[in-house]
Amino acid sequence: MIDSDSVKNLAGHPFDRRDFLKVLGWGGAAAALSGCGNTSIEDGKETVVSYVEAKDYVIPGVAVYFNSTCAQCDAGCSITGKIREGRVLKLEGNPESPINKGRLCGLGQAAVQHHYNPDRVREPxxxxxxxxxxxxxxxxxxxxxxxxxxxxxxxxxxxxxxxxxxxxxxxxxxxxxxxxxxxxxxxxxSPAVVRAANLKFYGVEMPRYRIDKAKVVLSFGADFLGTWVSPVHFAQQYAAFRKGVDGQRGVLIQAESKMTLTGANADRWLAVRPGTEGILALGIINALGVATGDVAELVKDYDKVRVSRETGVEPSNIDKIAAILKLRSPSLVLVGSAAEGYQHGLQNAAAINLLNQVLGNVGKTIEAPVSVPFPQxxxxxxxxxxxxxxxxxxxxxxxxxxxxxxxxxxxxxxxxxxxxxxxxxxxxxxxxxxxxxxxxxxxxxxxxLDSEMEDWGTHVPEYLADTVQINIQQPLMERLHANTRGFGDILLALVKQRRAEEYKAFDDYYGYLRSAVLQNKAALGGAGSDDDTFWNDTLSNGIVKLSGASGALSLKVDVSGLKLPTPKEIDEQYPMNLIPAVTSNLRDGRHTNQPWIQESPDPLTTIVWDSWVEMHPKMALQLGIVEGDIVKVTSKTGSVSAQVYLFPGIHPDAVSIPIGRGHDAMGRYAKGYGVNPFEIMDAVFESATGELAMHETRVNITKTGQRVIVVKDEGPAGGRQMGRKIAARMSTDQVDLSKEV
Amino acid sequence: MKDIREDIAWAKINQDVMKSLENPRPLYWVILFFAVLAFGIGIGCEVYQYQMGMGVANLDNPHVWGLYIATFIFWIGMSHSGTLLSAILHLMHADWRKPIYRFAEAMTTFSLMTAGLFVMVHLGRLWQFYYAVPYPNERWVWPNFQSPLLWDAMAIFTYLSSSVLFLFVGMIPDLAIARDNMQSGWRRKLYTLLALGWEGTDRQWRNFRVTYLTIACFLIPLAVSVHSIVASDFGMSQQPGWHVTSFPPYFVAGALYSGCAAIITLFIILRYVFKFEEYMTLPILKKIVRLTFAIAMVWTYLNCVEFASVWYSHDAVSKDLLIQKMTGPYAPFWWAMIFCGSIVPLIFAIKRFQTNIPVLFATSLLLNLGMWLERWMIVSPTFSHGYYPWTWDHDQWPSMIQWGIVFGSFGWFTLLFMVFCKMFPSVSMYEVKEMVYHRSLHLKQNGTVEQGVH
Amino acid sequence: MSVTNLLDNWAAVRHFHPIDDKPHDPYKWAMAIDLDACIGCNACAVACYAENNLPVVGREKFKHGQVMHWMRIERYWDEDGRDYPDQGFQFLPMMCQQCEAAPCETVCPVGATNHTQDGLNSQIYNRCIGSRYCSANCPFKVRYFNWYDYPTTENVWPAEMNYQLNPDVTVRGKGVMEKCTFCVQRLRAAEVTAKGEGRIVREGEVQTACQQSCPTGAISFGNLVDPESRVHKQWQAQQVDLDKDMQEKNQKEGGSDLRGYRILEELRSYPSVMYLERVRESAV
CATH class of the missing domain: 3.40.50.740 (Rossmann fold)
Structure with missing residues (x-):
């Protein structure tokens, strides 16, 4: 099972106690599986060996834990892998990481199914x-x-x-x-338009959001609990925000056209006509009545009657929101994918960011990020x-x-x-x-490629929760298939083809990584300790924390360029807005072949294993559509057919299809399930950044006459409790939170 | 009209009944063929289900019980009429039962055997069924005596063994007749063995009477208890629609009802197939029909009691379930049950239909359908519409495997029953003789009785 | 196997219902779930799949309702006919409530589901014959039956996938009932360790898989007997008493200003899971 590379490595690094972390990747599983010989797990030829002479860190029946980094998304959560007899069984969050503090989302946990996936490529x-x-x-x-x-x-x-x-x-x-x-x-x-808007407004692409410090969070389509930037981290901030201070519970208001997981947790969810998020933001500034100068000039036409007409949000709600934002400070206004996905996405985002400035949140709940000392x-x-x-x-x-x-x-x-x-x-x-x-x-x-559980690497997350952190990725077990390679190893081999001399010192990527880290030992906080100790500590922690310089936000309030288009007239031929939904399970569809992901019900619709067209019951009634009808969704670009799910959490002008399903390759769990909304997405771009305006596609809906049973977790009672006290709810004036533990 | 011709010679009785062991009408073989076919289909489905797992029945979580349990109750119910006819009516000296109680008893035995199969078919790990039996084992593990299912297992086992005994004991004199009428061959050997050396001595008759009476007395409380216990499977649980105090009498009434309906069906079939027109007479049929009508009305009344008490109780969940049964996806079946169970038997109230064989045959089948639906409507809607709305499940529809096994059980029952009737005297010769004897006493005095070997 | 043995065992098995003279000692595992913190993200459910070797049944079987999720996230919305769920949804993680007087226990013909001394509703897979009576009698419908032989079913654990299986947890074959165990394998390991050290399990020493993964910390789990445990404090602060089928605080006029409640408590199954009501802001 020991392939040629690792034999070389073993030869280069004779096994000793201090090196056990590294060797786990090779030797650990060797002890577990064959002791010696040239089989891999894949072959199924492993022989049973006595544990009488097991390696000193492998105790049969006792799990060992190693830290690494989750690679399922780019949030950079640190993970702890549970390893038994050389096999990784389960991933937990690493409590030492300021990002996820020991927690891990479902997607992250499903990484083991990526590793053990039967459909992985095994040979070049x-x-x-x-x-x-x-x-x-x-x-x-x-x-x-x-x-x-x-x-x-x-x-x-x-x-x-x-x-x-x-x-x-x-x-x-x-x-x-x-x-x-x-x-x-x-x-x-990716939140590219938001980054651009932030850069213009705050001088940084991604400031540090402090939901936990806010008393009110007003989010324009930022699904920070489900998919946005660093969901596990934000979920923890959210928990603190809900607990509040002195029983003053944080209030979440979400404005978006299609309900996200975050919207589902809001105290007030506002169905906004697609594309009018910026108008609503300006309307709220107007209603606040505290803006001065240019800003006041900008918003003066956005009285609540007009805003209500254009956005579909009731005037009374605009008043209520303005009132609570005024009353409870600091607050935090977030802008997410629902607002940025239009031709005027940057304008939308700018208008929403302006609200933060008006409310005086900048510097309080929006902080400057730390800068990474190694820009490369x-x-x-x-x-x-x-x-x-x-x-x-x-x-x-x-x-x-x-x-x-x-x-x-x-x-x-x-x-x-x-x-x-x-x-x-x-x-x-x-x-x-x-x-x-x-x-x-x-x-x-x-x-x-090796899976993330077999590979070496370092990662610096974009969104840093606290200090700068360099996350270590290390093998949690023996390479499952003899002929896969780490990304770094492949790169090293390729770069050696060009610059053999420069890289000849490194047998493999591990060697490169080790030497690269040790070269900067002092800067990485290892001054004074010897190389081996520092390296082993680093691997053991799975994170290198650095105190990065905390910059300042350079707030630029320039409203001169800010101009929001009036909402488009209804296009008779394509009357509906298509919202390609990013769901917390599927994201962009790269993990669809992990069966836990496929079988994990979508939190909002509880649908599994398939795509759906989300539609407001009112609109469905108009079109004579019921749940399970297969409809054809046609845009200028093309059409897809999928089952309808009637969902009240969507603006009647919009329909939504989740991204991530509809693969026609990839593997047994992904192929042939659902449809891919990218197939009908019009190529419309955000005018300032050139990003794809994913929410600009307009579609029409036609019935095909077919009907299926929607495969979902909820029963025919749907979201109703039939008067039984199952999931109960109180309002803040009924409850005394200060008595709680 | 008389129940039976008083002037039949005893020898003719022997002759007629023994003929049923020899040459039935061709319809017999047709029925037998279809029974074997249906049973074969059932076996095939069960083998497949055993191999693949219970999922192929298209049961689900939480709809974990389906037609198997419903049909189980149905067969248990069927078994009650035999006991009613042979034991209860025996004690009540209703002697019109005499020509028909034998096959009714056989029906009891075989429907119990069929019901027992459903317990097995239903188990997820049927190969471990003996865990439910309190057998001595090294681990000192007892079954759970709190579980109504265990009571069920015990009650059914006791009832089955008692029924077999009752059937057998009651048949001994007839087996002796069969033995004496057979020339040679394996059947003679079989009857010789089973007749236990019966010679018809006084002593034997005396012992026989006492034994028969004792078992009859023993069987009646058993019959009542066995269906009460089946009712406890539901009544003892906490689910809406099941947690009903009136269930035991309701189940017993339902059982007698479906049993009587089945007797009418089989009466008509046997009468034709084995040429029993002399013994299974229309006046007897009329008596059964009237009995069935009475029971149907009791059942209807108990149904009303149940609805009324749900209505009255303010138990919102049960009420919700009842409304759901009447208006939801199960409504067609529920109303079909009411129609077949309460409306159709009204035909029996009309005199001219009480002896109309085609009408009675059709009606009895409808009654049985109604009673089968009743069991289904007891079992399934509670799963589909219980306490917990999230897990409601209105789309549960039994798979072909489930239907196949239910269908197969009818084949199995018919097969057993038909083979029995061909193998053993399905009309009790000695009791018919008794009946004829008692009724012909006055004829004798007039000296008009047919000459024969008495 | 004697009648004495029967009666002894019976008495031992059945006395763990909440009665005053036989208190739990030293453990009573219990849970509290804060629905205001729960965001419905499904992390707990996936953690449960990973920890407890739950099979992925695939689309067809899911369609037939044969899914095996021990922990399911329910999602409710308002029933009052409003256009939008403008106060959000209500999420509810539902798993076996480990009832003290569990309706499932009494009905099992073979005694495959029992109450343990530390207050769990245990399921003995070896003993189960698959009568499914327990599920029939469960008010919460949180029991899941193995409709197929999942270990040998295609694409459930193909090729290398079975290397992920947790060796501490049995892989269930066809025909047995299963359900949430409160991660009993973790509890037993912690109890044994503690016993070896002559103490009881400390607060925080053992976590269930769902609790461990929950990003918002909505789930707390621990020993209800231990006055130091968070669960104990929460139950006490919320005035929810394990032994009651009707809490005193709810008898007061105007109801309670505390959030703790147990689902279908009135059925007297005495669930070991307390939920804290979701809170919604009245000002917006």
């Missing part, structure tokens, strides 16, 4: 007609070298998701060595605009070689991009992949 695959042919790594590397020969730097492109830490450094070096500047950082779901390790943040650029370049035939690092643009690009066809124009396509997903299937060469 070379395209041979329609099939992939397994080849050796030597051959794969040689092939890349061969294909790169004589190709100019500008003819090479690489697309990846968010990347940070030493992988980012090494990736940058590799691109440098190729002479290419075409690194596209692409995330299908700070995360490269994905944008949807990157994919647009890449696609344009590909269409123009600019690239001869395309590297794709575990992103899936064929799945997440709007159909009108014709990404699949454009990708084919690149001569040689290399995919670093976990699964044979839609994009990997288009590649000429597929390089199988």
């Amino acid at each position: 695959l070379l395209r041979n007609g329609d099939k992939g042919e397994a080849i050796s790594w030597e051959k794969a590397y040689a092939l890349i070298n061969e294909k790169l020969a004589g190709v100019k730097g500008e003819e090479i492109a690489l697309v990846s998701g968010d990347v940070s830490g030493h992988q980012k450094v090494l990736l940058g070096n590799y691109m440098d060595s190729l002479g290419s500047k075409n690194h596209f950082v692409y995330e299908a779901v 390790m700070a995360p490269a943040k994905g944008k949807t605009a990157a994919l647009k650029d890449l696609n344009d370049d590909l269409a123009a035939g600019k690239y001869k070689v395309l590297f794709n690092v575990a992103t899936n643009p064929v799945f997440t690009a709007p159909a009108s991009y014709k990404f699949r066809d454009n990708m084919a124009k690149a001569g040689f396509k290399v995919a670093f992949a976990h699964y044979l997903d839609e994009t990997a299937l288009q590649a000429d060469l597929v390089l199988p």
Whole structure:
């Protein structure tokens, strides 16, 4: 089971007690499974060996715990893996991490199913007609070298998701060595417009939000409990916010067109006509009546009658919200994906940010983030605009070689991009992949990646909860399949092809990482301790915490450019707004092949294993549609058919389809379940940032005449309790929270 | 009209009944064929279910019981009429029962055997069924005596063994006749063995009478208790629609009702197939029909009592369930039950239909359907519409496997019953003789009795 | 196997219902779930899948209602016909309530579900014959039956997936009933450790999987007998008494200003899980 690389590593690092953390990745499982020999777990050839001579840290029946970092999303939660007899069983949150403080969301926990997934790619695959042919790594590397020969730097492109830490450094070096500047950082779901708005307004892309300090949170579509930026962290802040101070419980108001998980937890949820979030924000500023100067001038026309007419929010609610915001300070106003997904997304976000300034929240509940002392390790943040650029370049035939690092643009690009066809124009396509997903299937060469539980790495989260933290990712167990490789290892091998001399000291990525960390030992807080101790401590903690310099926000209140369009007239042909919903389970669909994710009911609709079209019962009544009807949702770009779910938490002008399902590849748990809303998404862009305006697609709904039973957890009683006291509720004037433990 | 011709010669009785062991009408074989076919289908479904797990029955959480339990109650109910006819009416000296009690008793035994199968079919781990039996074991583990299901197991077992004994004991004199009438072959050996050396001596008759009477007395409380205990499965639970005090008498009434209906059906079939027109006469049928009508009205009354008490009790959950039964997805079945159980038997009140065989045959089948629906309407709606609205489940529909096994159980029952009637005298010869004897006493005095070997 | 043994065992098994003269000692595991903190994110449910080897049944079986989630998140909205759920939804994590007088226990014909001395409603898989009477009699419908043999069902634990299974928890075959155990494997480990050290399990020493993962800390779990435990303090502060089927605080005119309640308490099953009502702001 010990593959050639690890044999080399073992030879280079003779086993000793102090090194046990590292060896766990190889030797630990060796003890558990075979002791010696050349089988892998995959082969099923492991022999039973006596535990009489087990390694000193492997006690049969007793779990050991190792810290690492969750890679299911980019929030950077630290995890603790429970390992028994060399196998990782369960992931818990690492209590030492300020981000998740020992907690972990369902998606994070499902990472073990990514690791053990039966549909992972296990061998390097070379395209041979329609099939992939397994080849050796030597051959794969040689092939890349061969294909790169004589190709100019500008003819090479690489697309990846968010990347940070030493992988980012090494990736940058590799691109440098190729002479290419075409690194596209692409995330299908990212708060890019909000970042741009924040940068303009606060001088930083992502300030530190202090929900826990706020007495009122007014969120415009920011699903901070479910999907937004760092949900586990925000959920903990939320818990503190709800507890409040002296029994003064925090009040959450959510304004959005389609209810998110956060909206479902609001004290007041406002159904806003799609795209009018900014108008509502200005209306609230107007109602507050405390703005002066330019701002007052800007909002003076936004009286509540007009705002109510345009947004669909009742005037009395605008008054109530203004009143409570005035009364309870500090508050916090958040802007999320529902507000940014329009052509005027940046304007929306700016108007909403303005509300924070008017309320005086900046500096109180919106703090400056700490800056990362190693900028080269700070995360490269994905944008949807990157994919647009890449696609344009590909269409123009600019690239001869395309590297794709575990992103899936064929799945997440709007159909009108014709990404699949454009990708084919690149001569040689290399995919670093976990699964044979839609994009990997288009590649000429597929390089199988280690799972996050087998790989080494460092990560710096974009949203830092407290101090700067560098999260360590380390193997929690032996490599499951003999022929997968870590991302860093592959990069190192590739970069060695170009700059052999520079990297010859490093046998593998582990060696590189160790030496890179130890070089900066002093800066990382290890001054005074010897290398081995520091390194082992680092691995043991799973986090390196640094005291980064806390910058200041440079507030720029400039309302001169702020202009919100009046809501569009109803388009007769396409009367509804399509809201592609990001759900907390599925996110952008990269984890759909994890069965726990598929079977975990959507928190709002409780639907499993399928896509649905969410529709307000009123609108459904108008159209004569009932739950389970298969409807055809048609946009200018195309159409998809899916089952209807009647859901009161959506504006009647909108319909919503979740993102993440509708795979036609990837694996047994993902393929063939549901539909992909990207297929009907119009290519409309946010006018200032060029980001894809995901909420701008307009659609019409037609019945197909078919009807199915919606597969969901709730029964025919739906959300009703039939007068029984099951999930009970009190209002704040009935309850005395100060008596609570 | 007379129950039976008083002037039948005893030899003719022997002859007629023994003929039923030889050459029935062709319809017998047709019935037997379909019974075997249905039973085969049931076996196939059960094998599949055993292999795959209970999920293939399309039961779910929390709808964990379905047709198996409903049909189980149905078969238990069927068993009651045999006891009613042979034991209760025996004690009441209603001698019109005599030509028909034998097959009714057989029906009791076989429907109990069928019901027992459903307990097995229903178990998730049927290979461990013996855990429910208090057998000596090394781990000192007892079953749970608090569970009505355990009472069930015990009651059914006792009832079944008593019924078999009762059936057998009552048959001994007839077996001796069969033995004496058989020339040779395995059947003679079988009858010889089973007749236990019966010679018809005074002493034997005396002992026989005492034994028979004792078992009859023993059986009556058993019959009442067994269905009361089945009722406890529901009544002792805490679920809406089940937690009803009147359930035991309601179940017993329902049991007698469906049993009587089944007797009418089988009466008509046997009468034709085995050419028993002389013994299973229309006046007897008329008596059963009247009895059935009376029981139907009792059942209807008890139904009303149940609804009224739910209405009166202010138990919102039970009330909700009752309304749901009447108006929800189960409504067609529920109303069909009311129709078949309370409206259809009104036909029996009309005199000219009381002896109309086609009408009675159709009606009795409808009554049985109604009683089967009743059991289903007791079991399923409570699962679909219980205390906890989140887990309501109105889409539960039994799978073909479940239907197949239910269907197969009818095949199994018919098979057993038909084979029994062909193997053993299904009309009690000695008791018919007694009946004829008593009724012909006055004829004898007039000297008009047919000459025969008495 | 004697009648004496029967009576002894019976007495031992059945005396753990809440009665004054036989208090729980030294453990009574109980839970409190703050519905105001619960955001309905499903992390607890996934944690339960991971910890307790719950099978993923797939779409077809889910459709037939054969899902095995020991912990389910229910979602309710207002029934008063308003256009939007403008006060949000109400989420409710529901699992076995570990009733003290559990309706499921008395009806099991083979005694496969029992009360343990530390106040759990235990399920003995080996003993279960699958009569499903327990589920039939459960008011909360939190018992889940193995309709199929999941370990051998295709794509439940294919290939390497079964390496994830927790060795401390049995993988259940077809035909047995299962349900939330309060992570009994964790409790037993903690109890044994504590016993070895001559003490009782300390507050915080043991967590259930759902509690551990909950991002908002909505779930607290511990020993109700231990006056130091958070659960004890919460139950006490909320004036919810395990032994009562009707809490005194609710008898007062105008109701209580405390949030603690137990679901379907009036059925006298004495659940061991207290819920704290969700709170909604009256000012907006």
